[in-house]
Amino acid sequence: MTMRLLWMTDIHLNFVSPQTVKELVKSIVAESANAVVIGGDIAEANSIEPSLIQLAQGVQVPLYFVLGNHDYYGGSIAKVREAISRLTPRVSNLTWLPQAGVVQLTKHTSLIGHGGWGDGRAGEYHQSDVLLNDYFLIDELHSTHRCADPDPKKILCDSLQATLNQLGDEAAAHLRRHLTAALETSRQVVLLTHVPPFRETCWHNGVISDDNWAPHFTCQAVGDVLKEIMSSHRQQQLTVLCGHTHSSGLVDILPNLKVLTGEAVCGQPRVQDVWEIP
Numbered sequence: 001m002t003m004r005l006l007w008m009t010d011i012h013l014n015f016v017s018p019q020t021v022k023e024l025v026k027s028i029v030a031e032s033a034n035a036v037v038i039g040g041d042i043a044e045a046n047s048i049e050p051s052l053i054q055l056a057q058g059v060q061v062p063l064y065f066v067l068g069n070h071d072y073y074g075g076s077i078a079k080v081r082e083a084i085s086r087l088t089p090r091v092s093n094l095t096w097l098p099q100a101g102v103v104q105l106t107k108h109t110s111l112i113g114h115g116g117w118g119d120g121r122a123g124e125y126h127q128s129d130v131l132l133n134d135y136f137l138i139d140e141l142h143s144t145h146r147c148a149d150p151d152p153k154k155i156l157c158d159s160l161q162a163t164l165n166q167l168g169d170e171a172a173a174h175l176r177r178h179l180t181a182a183l184e185t186s187r188q189v190v191l192l193t194h195v196p197p198f199r200e201t202c203w204h205n206g207v208i209s210d211d212n213w214a215p216h217f218t219c220q221a222v223g224d225v226l227k228e229i230m231s232s233h234r235q236q237q238l239t240v241l242c243g244h245t246h247s248s249g250l251v252d253i254l255p256n257l258k259v260l261t262g263e264a265v266c267g268q269p270r271v272q273d274v275w276e277i278p
Contacts (some may be wrong), residue, residue, distance in 0.1 A: 003106055005190070006031050007272045009039035009243030010264035012070065013051045021051075024269045025058030031274050035061055035105065039243045039262060040068025040115050040194030045075025049087050056094040064095045064103065066115040068194035068244060069134050076139035077167075097192060098174060102182045105190070109277050110182040113192035114175055116219035118244075119168025120161040122199045123214030128156060130216050135160065168221035176225045179238070183229070188237045188278070196242045197223035201259040203249035217245055223253075230257040 006028060013021055028036060036059055043051040048071050056063050072080050088096045095103065097113030104110050118132075135141045144159040175191065182189045195217065196202040202209040202218045209217050230238050231254065240259040248263035262272045 002276045002278055003034040004032060004274055005105065005277045006033035006036045006274045007039070007192075007241055007262070008036070008269070009194070009241070009262035009272055010041040010068065010246055010266075011038065011269035012041055012043070012264070012266050013269060014043045014047050015267045016269060020267075020269065021054060022058075025055065027271055028059050031271060033059075033061060033274060036063045037111070037113075037190075037192050037241065038063065038065040039192050039241055040066050041070040041243065041264075042068070044070060044073040045080050048080065049083060052084075052087065052094060053091060056091050060093065062093050062095065064097055064100075064111060064113065064192065066097050066113045066192050066194055068115055069117070069132075069138070071115075073133065073137040078140070101178055102185070104185065105277055108186055109188045109190065110186040111190045111192065112175065112178045112182050114171045114222075116171040116193045116195035116197065116222050116242075117164060117167035118195055118216040119171075119219050119221050120156075120164035120215045121168065121220035122202070122218035123209070123211035125156060125161055125215040128212050128215050130213055131156075132216050134216075164215075165221075168219050171219060172221035172225045175222055176229065179226070179229055183233050183236055186236070188239070190277070191226070191238060191240045193219070193222065193240060193242045195219040195222075195244045196259070196261055197226055197240060198251065198253055198259060199223075200251045200253065201240075201242065201249060201261050202245055203247040203261050204245045205247055209245065226257060227253060230254055 088094045144163045243262040246264045249261040
């Protein structure tokens with residue numbers, strides 16, 4: 001028996017009208033999916049909860065999600081995660097994947113997820129002149145971005161990089177644990193994340209992000225774990241769904257490790273794709 005799984009990412013509902021959200025829900029329902037997965041950047045800290053509730057009530061089928069960097073804007077990572085962990089048990093069809101662990105979608109396929117983070121490891125962090133809004137609008141990053149005695153040759157300081165490394169390591173540790181568990185019961189695993197886990201999957205406008213942008217748009221720690229684990233499980237398949245860069249791409253990292261990066265346009269939320277899952 002198969003199921004229809006619908007994927008969306010980077011829908012940024014804080015940028016659209018209530019009518020647009022209603023139209024998005026209508027388009028989801030029209031696909032007759034059995035479940036919906038959303039790969040982060042759903043809204044912002046002050047609107048993430050009502051946005052999730054509206055979506056869950058509208059689609060009525062199970063809705064699984066991870067958080068993206070924008071979901072913390074105007075707040076803190078710790079406080080938003082705490083609020084989400086309290087919200088999801090109150091909404092019957094809403095599941096935050098880091099809290100759920102392994103979800104068995106079908107007899108042969110399971111679902112896991114974590115938002116990940118641009119962990120400052122890919123590309124050239126200390127030569128980068130990219131200053132994301134993350135470093136000003138998320139409490140934990142704003143506090144480490146403002147160095148007491150910054151090196152005048154560096155735009156980005158070591159303390160911010162240490163925080164980004166820590167966030168990437170946290171995601172990698174979570175996915176190591178749950179991917180290992182999922183492979184014990186399933187021949188196929190779907191991994192939902194926000195940040196591309198490999199440099200090769202960090203697409204923007206049809207090309208791979210360069211050394212200037214890659215530190216902020218790749219979670220290398222997660223990629224290293226996925227490649228390690230799937231190299232020793234060659235008879236099983238991992239499909240990774242990510243976003244963050246707003247440009248589409250498909251890369252086979254290994255014969256059994258495929259990564260799809262989702263396309264998005266702010267102000268135009270839409271269904272990314274729908275699959276029949278065995």
